[in-house]
Amino acid sequence: GENVEQHPSTLSVQEGDSAVIKCTYSDSASNYFPWYKQELGKRPQLIIDIRSNVGEKKDQRIAVTLNKTAKHFSLHITETQPEDSAVYFCAASINRDDKIIFGKGTRLHILP
């Protein structure tokens, strides 16, 4: 089945700098890649997603890139702010299978 690897497990960046989180997936049939932000004790919140027919997607300070050949996808957060501190999960899904397979998460700390 699908396996999603995520790096790094912890990331600290100065406020205002950029943060990059990288993921790889194993099943070439995966065609949907959501990213979730989870604050302590809260539900995972979808922040951006990308489908396999697109190489890049941007929403304000957040962008995601997808390299289907290499089975890599990345989350980029620019101009980081204190409220960006959270755990971020990448995930992959095959629409026909339905389930979302999550990475292990990256704890992002924004330093003042």
Place this chain on the structure above:
Amino acid sequence: EPEVTQTPSHQVTQMGQEVILRCVPISNHLYFYWYRQILGQKVEFLVSFYNNEISEKSEIFDDQFSVERPDGSNFTLKIRSTKLEDSAMYFCASKRGPTDTQYFGPGTRLTVL
């Protein structure tokens, strides 16, 4: 904006007891899911449900687990005889169509003593 809701927010139970976790998916959604997250770990898929039957289940979803949609609004997860290792946050999710986004509920924290 409509949201998935779950009750209770926290359930404490003794090992061996049955628990039922409840979810109310978004009203026009047709696909329903349960996931769990052991403290400090990733979110893991348990089961998907569509058209009143299980679509897929993971290895975690053994004979002790069952799901039901007893009426037009609720979606429940039952654990027949809880074990200590069932302690986790359980998230319900739903989506409208096959290619739509899944939306997660706030979770039920299950503590098995």
